């Protein structure tokens with residue numbers, strides 16, 4: 001067993017688990033409590049963790065996860081309608097000409 005990813009975002013972990021399982025990589029999520037113990041445990045200590053069952057899949061799984069993160073970043077990029085500058089989803093205004101993102 002090898003841990004390949006950890007995040008406080010359980011939904012995202014399940015999304016990654018689906019991606020790995022689609023490639024027939026066996027994996028499990030640990031500490032998946034869906035917030036039922038919120039308030040009883042210190043923040044950040046018990047983040048859900050994604051583990052691959054077969055340690056030989058570790059590198060491949062991490063590659064797929066990195067790929068999936070890259071893709072979701074690209075999907076959210078946007079291009080300013082006024083000046084054509086490309087931005088990541090983190091920005092809501094154009095840093096180049098200050099026009100507001102068009103939805």
Ligand SMILES: [Zn+2]
Nearest residue numbers: 080083094097
């Ligand atoms: Zn602009």
